[in-house]
Amino acid sequence: MPASLMRLSSLFLRTLREDPADAELPGHRLLVRAGYVRRAAPGVYSWLPLGLKVLGKVEEIVREEMDAIGAQEVRFPALLPKEPYEATNRWVEYGDNLFRLTDRKGVEMLLGPTHEEMFTLTVKDLYSSYKDLPLALYQIQTKYRDEARPRAGLLRGREFIMKDSYSFDVSDEGLQKSYDAHRDAYVKIFDRLGLDYVVVQAMSGAMGGSASEEFLAISPVGEDTFVRGEDGYAANVEAVDLPVAPEVDASAVPALQEVDTPDTPTIETLVAVLNAEHPRHDGRPWTAADTLKNVVVMLVSPEGERVPLVVGLPGDRQVDTKRLEAQVAPMEVGEFAEADFARYPQLVKGYIGPRALGETVERDESGAVVSRSGIRYLLDPAVARGSAWATGADRPGVHVVNLVHGRDFEADGVIQAAEIRDGDPSPTGSGVLSTARGIEMGHIFQLGRKYAEALGLKVLDENGKLVTVTMGSYGIGVSRAVAAIAEANTDEAGLVWPRQVAPADVHIVATGKDEAVYVAAESLAKDLVAQGHSVIYDDRPKVSPGVKFKDAELIGVPTIVVVGKGLAEGKIEIKDRRSGERREVSADSAVDAILAEIAS
């Protein structure tokens, strides 16, 4: 970006003293207050001059590292034809997240959420031989997703800027190399952006494909939860695959027994009643972990089909909706409502037990249905075969104890949907997990041949045989990166930009009414611009020093230079925004001192 001199007397900027109504997160509040961005509609933002500078710097870092791995920049449209997305079924699978529109001729189109289809078709058009590959293409482009709950400012917008790239290879080894090259580039990019991040195993979601990893900026405001093990294992909770607990010996467990449990609306009250009235056969007290909770939800397919599902898990755990959603995608998880209960009388709300569940409907000798609802029933991997549970008896006010998995009930399979907690054992078998939250900054996928197959992208191999190309898809949230950097770099006074993405290198504040101060400050600003640096210069004649200092802190440029009273004695102050350190330098050596600061 060319060096620029931004005078606050004319810069299109008004800082706000009050927090904006729409801003939930500290970093986003400051981006709005300091005049970087402005909301235009829910999840849709305008970039004001300072914001556009930061965005441009992030884009440039991404572009340089993409170019460095030989990826070639292109730009595809945002307004796209429907047909390719129908061929891959994403037109349907994206559900309500896709912005669809109809043109004046009645032709259905969409606003692109990602561009796998378009890139695949274009490569198919241009290339035909293994000699043309490998190929990596990228674009930095505006994308659209009709989020159900646009929130958190730029972190989850409906219009946003992404870098998306796509690799094309003949062989699996080639894909692995392309994937690794992108992974390395991403490490460089997020290092350069100054983000504290972690690379975690991820689910591929609507993208399809096999292996995928996410780059998460570690942040308490992140929407993603990830786990780390003691052995380097790291994964998005959505991708954590806990081992099924080994079978236990149930020979000592007495026969199941139905017990009256009036007034036990919660697991805690149930446990209390059981301990008081129905001690465990092995003498150990009942805990919530001994109860089997059956959570019933309604899955909704992109086509609108509704299918109930019950998740069985220990009563001391909650279902993690994001983990569940990742397992059932592209189905969405909806509420199992009163009307649904009415349709399934086998389900007794509050007393649902495994004997009412499962796809295989049990029949008695006469062939009549006994009790099962036919609803799919999946168990948490912690529910070992042979383990005994207290759970609902499918009658109001009645529970059952000593119900043994494999002896007294079966399920349709296992599901990874329970919340993961700090201290849970790692799926690697070594040590325990710790959890933290992160912002998804990048996602890299080994797509494999899904898109190439759906759209017929084949090339001739060395033997003249047509082979299907294997692809990778790699995204970076560019506008989201601006937000993530902001969230990670604030203090009580405002934003604190890392130098490499700051909207300017130096913020010069001229104070007082002495004309000489403004002459010196202007000259200093011009000298720095001439050296290739961008400068914000607060030349406002009638604004108090206090307001100017507050604005400088709020805007958050790394080096603040104050030209004021000290100038009479030949002194200028340099302040480091992050550390707060101030020092005086002689006016004569100010340019050199500031240049040294910038270079440090």
Place this chain on the structure above:
Amino acid sequence: MPASLMRLSSLFLRTLREDPADAELPGHRLLVRAGYVRRAAPGVYSWLPLGLKVLGKVEEIVREEMDAIGAQEVRFPALLPKEPYEATNRWVEYGDNLFRLTDRKGVEMLLGPTHEEMFTLTVKDLYSSYKDLPLALYQIQTKYRDEARPRAGLLRGREFIMKDSYSFDVSDEGLQKSYDAHRDAYVKIFDRLGLDYVVVQAMSGAMGGSASEEFLAISPVGEDTFVRGEDGYAANVEAVDLPVAPEVDASAVPALQEVDTPDTPTIETLVAVLNAEHPRHDGRPWTAADTLKNVVVMLVSPEGERVPLVVGLPGDRQVDTKRLEAQVAPMEVGEFAEADFARYPQLVKGYIGPRALGETVERDESGAVVSRSGIRYLLDPAVARGSAWATGADRPGVHVVNLVHGRDFEADGVIQAAEIRDGDPSPTGSGVLSTARGIEMGHIFQLGRKYAEALGLKVLDENGKLVTVTMGSYGIGVSRAVAAIAEANTDEAGLVWPRQVAPADVHIVATGKDEAVYVAAESLAKDLVAQGHSVIYDDRPKVSPGVKFKDAELIGVPTIVVVGKGLAEGKIEIKDRRSGERREVSADSAVDAILAEIAS
């Protein structure tokens, strides 16, 4: 843009020998054949690597000149809320040209065609005093218009890139200054782009506002027609305001006379019959210019309301649909169909005369309608009061002669809708007009207070009084500029880019199989890149020299360097793409020779 080395062995590019099916214009055909752009949907294009380079260079020139006049860059979203566009009525007035969509919550939104509303509202949010003004903001951003007939490739797309800027002033004089600054910047931009262009008076169309001028690239493939006078007058034909012909003395014209004119389906046959059977009263032969042609059209309002209109003009002229559309905007001009004729029996197809026309319905003494249809009737300014005409008599096979305007019929007004021809007198009163075609590259508007009034953008003036801000709006078709430059710079072999927008500075072709040639060519390429220049290097080992030369001509980089057989004698060839001139230089001095070429 950073210097880059693009090797044809890996560049994402396939040149086509055949013309693509979708390309109507020579420049666009070459942009597709040479791998610059590719159609994704009607009126929607993808930019491949070379195209994106050219686009980036055009953007950079526009950005530099906007920055130079103190305009500040911002970026607004493309996905916009409906309400501001309702406040200015453009939600309706844009009609089918607006892409509208509905989000998952049923909220109507639009894809921005231009951003007057959003800028006005943002300035209103941030600014409140005359001291904040003048202000000029701009963006280079993707825009959407659902064109009825997307055609001509990038010249008229449905998704396209525009630079749009907006000026905000307190006074009319301020607006004039902002307008002049933009006008000057536009002159610099189009000069730098190497376009042959003309600045013409224009209609403001859907934008509203008073004065406006267009920058048209002179081109036979342009969609706009403009006129130039001998005294410097220049205008889009839509904006030409011809003077009403002065009244003539009708005292010698006999009373109107109805004449049988069977078998006169055309004006030519009518003139022949009249000359044979009904000589003019003044002895001069009848010509087509003595007949009054009444053209009936159906105007359709953005709300869908249909209103008929008849344009009366001399029979030797055609209605110019674009001139007519400019006059009736935001109404669109539709066909007056058979069903419409059935609804208006007063209109006898082929024999429509002025006596059946006009909004004021004539009644006889009893109050019964005589003959008029009540249809609005507007006359070409050439139809002077007192002039006598041959025209339809509103009965099949019958015309009327000696029908005098002002004596025998009246109209509802004048309309500027007739085609303008070379040699027509200039509206300035001095000399004649010549016509030519152009591509609208830029349009600058003095909007005035229309948007500020509709959206309440007021500031306090020097006296503490609230005054409405006055605005200008200034557009440049950035993606269209790429197309216009291409259309103006082709020859039979391919594109011939002006250096300042070429995708590279030099195209190096290495020929043959001699390894030394490729070593020398690669070294030359790297030397040039190290000097800050972008190079396309044709390093393809198994491609014939003929194909390489053809590709180089097709791609159209200004300097082509051939490293081949001559290298054995220490010679390298430099060819100027535009002139075709070739010269040999010694391999040792090649870098300097090429640098001199680039600098020339």
